[in-house]
């Protein structure tokens with residue numbers, strides 16, 4: 535399966551399937567990386583032991599010079615410190631303007647390696663090899679970044695890869711919670727614009743959770759192409775791209791107050807999507823949207839209520855810190871129906887607070 539992200543001269547292909555990494559050398563040639571220029575592989579301490587050696591040797595067989603940099607797994611590595619260390623590796627290895635950075639891992643590796651690729655000599659080649667389901671989202675769209683101690687994703691760029699290579703075989707080693715977390719973004723793409731796909735996800739939930747290759751391949755293809763379509767219209771988030779934030783306003787607040795990594799990103803936005811559907815009901819949409827949303831997310835073993843230890847004041851404060859409020863009003867993406875959303879600019883603080891309380895009640 536292949537999809538094209540249509541961005542004029544920055545267009546690039548996403549290849550999805552089993553066994554793709556066996557042809558990594560040919561893919562690098564296809565991406566336009568000359569064999570005389572060194573390649574930098576970036577991976578993390580969980581993924582590297584599983585897949586890195588094989589990738590290195592295939593690239594070397596193809597005549598490439600390869601240097602690898604492994605970061606500790608986890609969000610803490612998406613830092614300026616890791617960024618500088620990778621730059622050091624790149625400079626010492628003599629990467630030149632025709633070189634490329636290859637990200638082998640989840641969203642953390644992709645965002646960090648992408649920022650290196652965007653800034654090394656003002657930009658060199660960049661290939662994404664996502665190894666999580668969540669990374670179907672992060673590897674498409676060109677947002678690359680590292681975190682600042684005071685704010686997540688604060689230092690970054692828009693930088694499109696030259697190719698995304700999604701080898702489904704690498705997903706077999708994902709821990710179960712990471713599988714569900716990634717599927718939250720998959721079903722989100724259905725909830726945004728594709729009613730049939732959202733229902734398809736619920737129908738095939740058990741196959742998806744078991745990583746059935748047919749079901750998973752289709753789900754990732756739909757997820758990536760919906761995201762690609764949104765990006766093609768609005769690469770730099772001037773308008774439409776904001777719909778991708780469904781569930782993220784509340785979700786980011788949950789992540790921020792829990793400490794990153796305690797609640798997984800997909801788990802947090804799952805609760806956030808349930809919240810957005812409750813808010814939609816408050817604003818006059820049908821209650822069935824909430825019920826259907828919750829049933830879809832639950833079928834994928836995702837949380838849909840707010841555990842009782844969360845404090846509404848703290849969550850509201852996190853949203854304020856996120857600058858989501860302007861004069862007591864905030865912007866929210868809410869569903870109109872399954873498969874359609876609106877961006878609402880004047881949601882009151884009170885309504886959001888009531889939703890948080892209700893999300894807690896639903897859980898008790």
Ligand code: NAD
Pocket residue numbers: 578579580581584607608609612639640641642643645665666667668669671672673674675676677678687704705706707708709712799
């Ligand atoms: P991650 O990269 O931390 O991966 C999750 C965990 O799974 C890590 O511990 C990792 O080591 C492990 N792992 C990865 N692949 C594995 C495999 N195949 N087998 C076994 N273990 C594996 O996290 P993620 O959920 O992939 O991505 C989250 C990051 O993505 C966040 O930093 C978030 O900000 C970013 N993100 C970016 C965008 C974007 O548009 N750029 C969009 C969404 C999320």
Ligand code: ZN
Pocket residue numbers: 671719782799803
């Ligand atoms: Zn997300």
